[in-house]
Amino acid sequence: MGISANVRFSQQAFADFLKLNFPLVSDAPDLKTIEAYGVLIPDRKLAQRSYFIVDKQGVIRYKKILQAKEPLLSNEALLEEVKKLK
């Protein structure tokens, strides 16, 4: 699941453009979820690019918040983190 501050219409265009197979969720306009996860950039009203892995009990087991210009995590690195949950 991908969460951003973009409005639903924009997210749907993004998902259609990239032919995404996972859901995108809009946190606009109040940005409460982004704020609750501690990744809100208040002056820009955007979310920092970040990753959270939540286990079946709803517990956050991994988080990574990227700083500006920090490279994205690879899918392999994320899958390794998921495997650690087992």
Place this chain on the structure above:
Amino acid sequence: MIEARRFPLISRGRLLPAAVFSVCSVLLIAPAAGADYKQVPKLEEVKDHPAAPDFTLPRPDGKKISLKDYRGKVVFLNFWATWCESCRDEMPAMDRLYREFKGKGLEIVAVNVKDKRDDALAFVKKLKITYPIMMDPEGEVGLLYGAFGMPVTYLIDRKGVVLARMWGPADWHSPGARNLIKTLVEQK
């Protein structure tokens, strides 16, 4: 958050009238019924036909225009930039489409994304474009409409409902495109 679609619970005794009402409702409100979007290759009908988000942008002369100002007309909403060669390729055909249908209910709203005003004006002057352009210097409206690459075009009906979207260029004065626009502007 994305809203889950909810369907009302219908008791058995009310099922038939409700079903008839639903069918009638669909027939009455279906946007652009009869429009064949496949007449323009790669043109995609936008599922669920959302309302087009409104925005306000300046024209090159500084006058601000909102999308909702065009309510009542079929809007051809196009995002373009001077660096975009595909935009240069499709814009003359767009202009021919505009000149053919502008008095018949079509309006072209061509949003320039992130170019300098003078560069955009020189570009349309060179191509002899007659339809109006709007300036989106920060690219915010482009982002809203998913103009990640350009051109991107949306077809919006007279009520402000998004009908279809094209990623990339098209021959907008082809027989298929002209027939589609004719169908859309003839629907009141």
